[in-house]
Amino acid sequence: MNPEEMKKRTKEYAKEIIKLCRILPKNQESRLISNQLFRAGTSVAANYRAACRARSRADFISKMGIVEEEADESLFWLELVKELELCKNNLVPQLLKEGNEILSIVVSSINTARKNR
Secondary structure, three states: OOHHHHHHHHHHHHHHHHHHHHHOOOOHHHHHHHHHHHHHHHHHHHHHHHHHOOOOHHHHHHHHHHHHHHHHHHHHHHHHHHHOOOOOOOHHHHHHHHHHHHHHHHHHHHHHHHHOO
């Protein structure tokens, strides 16, 4: 997957995260989870774009490490949404699948960049 395709993919992931956050219940625990999920899920796309503008391989690896952390954190919040049954539609399983795929791609990119140092 080339960087432009990944930019589009992470942006779509961010948009779907936003859509999910809009439909979560409006109680206190859902709001807290929603805020964290929103921040982490949208951060994946923003930080990936920053990684694409890295000034060196070391900078790229560092920025991709942030993408990895945010992708993993968004998965954590999605798992909580699922396990607490805060959302009854099929958006959560789709986001879990996409989040795991994005995380795998990011980890693979980091590993490749480290090997090619």
